[in-house]
Amino acid sequence: MKTPQSDNILEEVYEALISDKIHNFDHMHIPRSDVFYARNAYYNYSGEWVDLDRMERAMLKEGFLEAKDCLDPKRVRDWEHNYRQYDEDYK
DSSP: OOOOOOSOHHHHHHHHHHTTOGGGGGGOOOOOHHHHHHHHHHHHHHSOOOOHHHHHHHHHHTTSSOGGGSSSTTSOOTTHHHHHHHHHHTO
8 A cells, every 4th residue: 555645745756865765656656647737726716725635536536537546546535424424315
């Protein structure tokens, strides 16, 4: 399992290079560029800033990404439980 990254991907890359820990790249997940563009568009539309993992997960659920492109695609995020309850209430 790859470890979740922060939104500071560039800083993580620089840190791995500076500390000469190239093996850190094996554990680093960098989302597709579509995720960055979609997140920025979402922010411009809504004014709400979401983290990369949440945007990537939403794009996966909506069919815009494949599971192979996502970090831990089968892992349910904590915030998803609220949506699952919402779905159950409105079936």
